[in-house]
Amino acid sequence: KAGVTQTPRYLIKTRGQQVTLSCSPISGHRSVSWYQQTPGQGLQFLFEYFSETQRNKGNFPGRFSGRQFSNSRSEMNVSTLELGDSALYLCASSLGTGYGNTEAFFGQGTRLTVV
Amino acid sequence: GESVGLHLPTLSVQEGDNSIINCAYSNSASDYFIWYKQESGKGPQFIIDIRSNMDKRQGQRVTVLLNKTVKHLSLQIAATQPGDSAVYFCAESPPGGSQGNLIFGKGTKLSVKP
Numbered sequence: 673k674a675g676v677t678q679t680p681r682y683l684i685k686t687r688g689q690q691v692t693l694s695c696s697p698i699s700g701h702r703s704v705s706w707y708q709q710t711p712g713q714g715l716q717f718l719f720e721y722f723s724e725t726q727r728n729k730g731n732f733p734g735r736f737s738g739r740q741f742s743n744s745r746s747e748m749n750v751s752t753l754e755l756g757d758s759a760l761y762l763c764a765s766s767l768g769t770g771y772g773n774t775e776a777f778f779g780q781g782t783r784l785t786v787v
Numbered sequence: 788g789e790s791v792g793l794h795l796p797t798l799s800v801q802e803g804d805n806s807i808i809n810c811a812y813s814n815s816a817s818d819y820f821i822w823y824k825q826e827s828g829k830g831p832q833f834i835i836d837i838r839s840n841m842d843k844r845q846g847q848r849v850t851v852l853l854n855k856t857v858k859h860l861s862l863q864i865a866a867t868q869p870g871d872s873a874v875y876f877c878a879e880s881p882p883g884g885s886q887g888n889l890i891f892g893k894g895t896k897l898s899v900k901p
Binding site: 676703704705707714715716717720722727728730762764766768775776777778779780781 | 821878893
């Protein structure tokens with residue numbers, strides 16, 4: 673069974689640009705969550721999608737957005753990049769059908785560097 | 788490899804010893820807790836979980852203890868091996884959550900000396 677796949681693995685962008693990151697969940701998983709990981713702030717929740725709908729959202733500015741497609745694949749977008757957006761962006765997938773369906777599997781992440 | 792934290796608490800243990808990693812969680816109403824292991828260059832990997840109606844759960848070489856009175860979690864690793872060297876995170880799921888929205892602790896770096 674293939675794991676969670678994130679593309680690209682590494683990305684360098686310039687301030688002001690926008691970026692789109694992709695996540696393919698484990699087959700059969702309907703929930704995809706995104707997290708930002710930085711040395712200073714640790715792992716912070718960005719948003720969760722389930723069946724193409726945003727189910728939860730973290731405390732990030734509107735420059736951060738996402739979506740989920742009918743095949744459960746998800747993308748996140750960051751517009752008007754700032755230096756502080758440099759981070760490891762992690763995607764996690766789970767069955768997502770609530771209490772009892774627990775384990776979230778993480779991808780290897782996309783390392784975004786903003787210069 | 789990638790650094791996941793520049794100022795993480797570090798626990799250094801000798802190979803074969805037991806390790807105990809502690810975590811304070813934030814929401815007294817959280818009902819589900821997970822420990823993750825993150826190796827350099829990789830995403831977090833599930834180790835063990837526990838629900839709020841339990842105070843102890845055991846896995847293979849690992850035990851998680853939950854003390855709801857003081858909002859404290861611990862991860863015990865028996866007979867620690869060099870392959871256990873990694874950063875360990877606790878995570879909590881807020882009440883009513885879907886487990887897709889996790890609040891992570893800052894992490895502890897475990898270093899195992901051969």
